Amino acid sequence: MTRFAFTIHARDGAARLGTIAMQRGEIRTPAFMPVGTAATVKSQRPEEVRAAGADIILGNTYHLMLRPGAERVARLGGLHHFSGWTRPILTDSGGYQVMSLSDLTKVTEEGVSFKSHLDGSRHLLSPERSVEVQRLLGSDIVMQFDQLVPADAPAPMQVEAMERSLRWGRRSREEFNRGSDHAAAAALFGIQQGVLDQTLRKRSADGLQEIGFDGYAIGGLAVGEGQEAMLRCLDFAPGQLPADKPRYLMGVGKPDDIVEAVTRGVDMFDCVLPTRSGRTGQAFTADGPINIRNARFAEDQEPLEPGCPCPACTQYSRAYVHHLVRSNEILGAMLMTQHNIWFYQRLMQGLRDAIAAGGLASHARAFLQRYRARAVERGALGEAGQDRIP
């Protein structure tokens, strides 16, 4: 059986239409991965996530190693068996959450030592331990362990973190290879760093390719730099990565960020936005996000997004969801999240169709114009590029 094969079926400008074949299933790219932090895409059953069109979900190494624990998940048959999601799972390395959630982190060449935000227990995440945890979880796509520094850290610190991430990438690769049974069925992705600097990004990309990975992530973006700066970086970063491997923009993003990134050659995305927004009352629509808590929806008999084929839209009115969300009813979070996951999957399908037809530029222009126009009117768009939330 194929371990990992990326096939590009069509190109349109820098964008690519592809599939990744893996043992647990095929991933259509460009792909959006719903986030299943704690072994669950919050408020959704696995079959609902699949019905929305998702081929792959993301699991969080940091959260899962702390609760229920990687060794426990392994004893329970791995993350797929545990959670009931049978298709591919990508796990992050834990590095991002360690830096943003835990206390008393101490970074050395060995790795990052930290105190759990749950119970204060002391842990070490190193390239070896991160890959081991991901192996215990039974991850299909393992991310290398990398070092993150704030976007506004001084330049020498940025360079050092990028260089260290390369050393950690090599150690991640070595550890991944040591788990030979797992390595025979899983893939390992490297992570490009180098903040917004083209030269640093190039050095990072070259260093990663020397090590050799199945796919390459663009890290260190969507951490507060703003959409404009992010897109300037995406004008060159994807092109620095191998053309025959998937490119994954971590933690992105808003629908318009995704459209812009796909046109620049990115193949994979993940973000908590559709699920988290679903729990705070924000529903995505082709006309921009709406806040369903708004009083104007109290007697609105339209679905969340007219024309959307998702179960939340075909069965319920905005008025009902408005009532549920205002009343803090669990069903409100369930329906909102379901719609948002469908919205993101339909967004990706639209992009894939446009690439196949060679019409991505006009498709993207039309989408962005409509998405931004009314949203700007309503002041509902928010600040772009702030989506990567731990």
Place this chain on the structure above:
Amino acid sequence: MTRFAFTIHARDGAARLGTIAMQRGEIRTPAFMPVGTAATVKSQRPEEVRAAGADIILGNTYHLMLRPGAERVARLGGLHHFSGWTRPILTDSGGYQVMSLSDLTKVTEEGVSFKSHLDGSRHLLSPERSVEVQRLLGSDIVMQFDQLVPADAPAPMQVEAMERSLRWGRRSREEFNRGSDHAAAAALFGIQQGVLDQTLRKRSADGLQEIGFDGYAIGGLAVGEGQEAMLRCLDFAPGQLPADKPRYLMGVGKPDDIVEAVTRGVDMFDCVLPTRSGRTGQAFTADGPINIRNARFAEDQEPLEPGCPCPACTQYSRAYVHHLVRSNEILGAMLMTQHNIWFYQRLMQGLRDAIAAGGLASHARAFLQRYRARAVERGALGEAGQDRIP
């Protein structure tokens, strides 16, 4: 079309097997009605509640009149259209919640004036307004407005409340009849009061029959009197009510309460226990309730209840649900609630089957013995008769 017809198919001791035919569907009795307080059975989709076997759910007049508001629900097409539950709905009168949830209640012969627990707004619930609200909601089974007093209130107050409830029952009947279109499709139930006193209960039952109702509820129980006292009252109360009409024990209860009450001739039940327990980690099983948060379930690969055919049990392990509930994941509440609703519906199906076969006594004995035995061992049974929670 039949407005309301109660047919008794079999009797076994005091117990009855029946069906209530109504325009929106048939209700198999003995029936348990899951509680859908705020136009949703918490954490469940209507189709899931139906798949568990529920023929009817309960809606709370007090909650719905405050949010989203009865007139608003009416403008939105009624509770069925609003919530997507197309089968019968029984609505309570609001009296119980007014007394237990709201502030500054003032009871007069006219009704109960109170301040909303949500926003402090002032409202009046009278027999007329209660029935009007239930009509606006589009209720299938309307409950008369009654006066509740604490179980430990002095006897003269108990008598006065019972007498007033009869007067309010008459006014409820008159208001119900005035809504002629609604009355042509819906049913009205009276509520027997009289605390634990056989003579008072008889006077209440006789007074109600003079007015004439489609069904008769036994009110004022499961409010802290304890299971033993409640069962003593149920030894005589159901027999005081018409034999050819459904008898509904409000707010009850624990599985063993229900079994005991069915053997005493009760046909209908509602309780928040299966749904509320589902959100606090208590799962019902034939061996008594278990608390899934308990550490002994952390690596338990069995389903919540071995042999249970519900989707939560056929797809997930106790270990996974334990993890979800401990992590406060919404999916934990969804799966626990789903199992508990199935447990209650299977309980009722078991009772109906036993009545049909003429073997209720031994069925009940076996159920109670098994349910109580291991639960008592574990100290998991809790205090009976405390289940009616606002």
